[in-house]
Ligand SMILES: O=P(O)(O)O[C@H]1O[C@H](CO)[C@@H](O)[C@H]1O
């Protein structure tokens with residue numbers, strides 16, 4: 556047990572899928588894993604371990620925002636030995652050619668700041684996905700015939716942004732979508748020698764203002780879960 560995860564040693568797999576939403580973790584575990592067992596309920600941040608095609612997999616919520624993800628990713632990597640961490644998240648589209656329900660594979664994650672800023676100080680570290688996971692995920696997406704985009708995303712610190720100029724700047728520089736966790740996941744993976752990727756589904760559109768309801772964000776993003784699992788074991 557750690558401060559925030561109640562799993563016993565050995566109950567967390569080396570491969571961990573991380574949605575922000577703990578109820579998405581529950582949905583994905585029951586939809587995709589064989590024999591899912593709940594291994595964490597501390598603070599309602601649900602985690603489940605089961606197998607996928609015989610491979611052990613944990614699906615564990617990260618909560619919203621980089622400070623929350625940082626707590627869980629640190630404990631999963633440093634205390635439980637997680638080696639492959641794939642975020643399965645929702646995001647807002649920032650380009651007109653990206654549509655609702657499309658999948659985005661985050662090659663890089665720009666940010667204003669991350670919880671790692673105290674370590675990097677004056678350095679502008681470039682958080683990026685693990686190349687092997689990224690290419691395997693793209694192959695899996697093509698196999699599924701999913702509408703899939705590969706490129707940079709923006710990991711924001713706030714959902715209710717009072718600075719529309721920042722989003723405009725990201726759009727102008729070709730950033731595909733905005734979410735709130737990937738940059739720190741990539742930082743932590745780099746620091747601890749783990750593999751990381753963010754596979755995202757577009758839940759709303761910053762240019763057209765279309766948006767999916769909460770229930771869809773919780774439990775309808777099957778393609779991204781399938782893509783993440785295929786990539787992890789490619
Ligand atoms: O759907 P999840 O994975 O939580 O991801 C996105 O949704 C949340 C905001 O609604 C943030 O966590 C953002 O990154």
Ligand SMILES: O=c1cc[nH]c(=O)[nH]1
Nearest residue numbers: 645646647733734735
């Ligand atoms: O962080 C997020 C997630 C979905 N949509 C957004 O606009 N931002």
